[in-house]
Amino acid sequence: MFWFELEELKNDVRDKGRFSYRGTINSGPGDVQAVIRVGLANESDRERLATIFDKLPAEVSGRKCPDCGGIVVENLCRNCGQSFTGQQRRRGLKFILIGILLVLIGGVLSYATYNPSSGSMWLFYGPIVIGAGLVIGGLIGLILGKRV
Numbered sequence: 385m386f387w388f389e390l391e392e393l394k395n396d397v398r399d400k401g402r403f404s405y406r407g408t409i410n411s412g413p414g415d416v417q418a419v420i421r422v423g424l425a426n427e428s429d430r431e432r433l434a435t436i437f438d439k440l441p442a443e444v445s446g447r448k449c450p451d452c453g454g455i456v457v458e459n460l461c462r463n464c465g466q467s468f469t470g471q472q473r474r475r476g477l478k479f480i481l482i483g484i485l486l487v488l489i490g491g492v493l494s495y496a497t498y499n500p501s502s503g504s505m506w507l508f509y510g511p512i513v514i515g516a517g518l519v520i521g522g523l524i525g526l527i528l529g530k531r532v
Contacts, residue, residue, distance in 0.1 A: 476521075
């Protein structure tokens with residue numbers, strides 16, 4: 385188990401009273417895929433385990449920089465020095481622009497196949513739906529980029 389995975393465990397312990405770990409256990413000559421599940425019914429046990437995870441240093445439980453993979457502490461990457469929220473906003477804007485472009489391409493292609501004599505056309509809904517999804521994802525990135 386890696387240290388950075390413990391942050392995910394902490395959230396499940398506090399919220400759901402259980403945690404699970406799926407991964408590879410190094411067992412000498414061969415690696416074994418394993419699933420470990422631990423459930424805690426007692427509230428005091430949950431809180432004790434969660435406080436252990438809270439004591440981990442910021443480097444272990446912090447966010448990772450999307451560009452270089454460095455550790456983000458107080459909204460700045462220690463390796464490249466970029467702002468984490470700024471990166472999230474830029475990524476959100478890119479998603480919005482690509483999404484709008486896909487919606488426009490889908491609309492133009494649909495309009496180009498319009499046959500006025502029969503009143504029919506091919507609707508290119510694939511790029512339109514994917515573009516709308518990217519726009520929604522970009523908006524979420526902008527919202528999360530305001531305050532992390």
